[in-house]
């Protein structure tokens with residue numbers, strides 16, 4: 171993992187220690203770093219995009235706004251379309267995504283939109299670039315860059331996330347196309363362990379991706395999703411989340427990732443989906459904020475939660491509970507299902523329902539904007555928005 175120049179330039183740290191990856195954890199290593207600042211650990215210049223990365227991250231993490239995740243892969247988008255009886259054609263995907271990006275005033279509540287590659291290069295049904303429509307709405311375009319999950323050999327039936335090969339050149343092309351942030355989603359399964367191997371692989375992959383993104387001007391969203399699957403209690407989720415985030419930040423630091431220029435996309439700390447004991451929004455907030463305080467440096471500008479199969483209302487109530495006092499970071503949303511579900515069903519593929527579906531999207535976006543400000547009351551929500559959306563072993 172360590173480069174030859176790094177090994178040579180350190181006067182104190184033994185090569186074998188670097189190879190084992192133990193040197194940065196050893197107290198004497200940090201003493202060595204302090205007393206030889208020019209020669210020991212200072213080996214990497216900041217990304218030439220450093221100022222821009224900080225600015226982009228701050229824009230996305232702006233008060234009362236969050237992210238619309240609309241980056242379903244073609245396969246996942248196909249499942250969504252099938253749920254409303256539509257075929258998975260490019261024209262249907264384009265019609266649905268046009269509906270989302272043209273919702274009037276969406277930018278009042280949404281600061282960033284994560285796109286799938288197809289959408290980054292796609293036009294709306296009336297021939298405007300999707301990216302340009304987002305910019306006129308004051309929404310920063312982002313791009314899903316991972317290549318999905320595959321089985322992790324040697325693990326307990328766990329998975330790892332592909333996509334590092336060619337990532338630098340793909341990221342440079344996405345920047346040219348207008349993307350300013352990126353997303354890489356990997357998962358950790360509690361019922362399957364998680365094994366130390368799976369956690370390390372997830373953390374290392376995220377850290378390499380984050381460094382490559384920053385080098386190419388994209389703010390990386392770091393997303394190790396701890397799946398809702400399982401019948402474990404909230405304490406167990408908390409324990410696993412601490413381990414995962416500890417490891418993620420260890421490798422982010424090892425890869426010289428600039429924390430001011432990243433965004434996080436954690437799962438909220440909740441009981442497993444099949445646990446008999448449910449948690450209130452106050453309990454979810456208490457455990458999740460405790461986790462964040464223990465593991466996330468205040469230099470990180472924004473925590474943008476995923477919804478993970480919670481109902482639309484549940485995800486909003488939990489976010490609201492986390493914003494009842496000041497936090498060192500912007501605590502907000504990056505939901506897909508919890509923003510889109512009612513909207514998709516309202517639309518149902520019918521052109522005459524586009525306006526109504528856009529209003530449904532705006533209702534959710536506004537509710538989550540209020541939750542970001544800690545001012546959501548939960549009044550007047552539909553029955554549809556209270557339906558859970560958990561799917562076992564969900565892929566994206």
Ligand code: 13P
Nearest residue numbers: 239476477478505506507
């Ligand atoms: P959900 O909010 O549906 O869990 O989506 C999460 C995600 O990773 C999308 O980018």
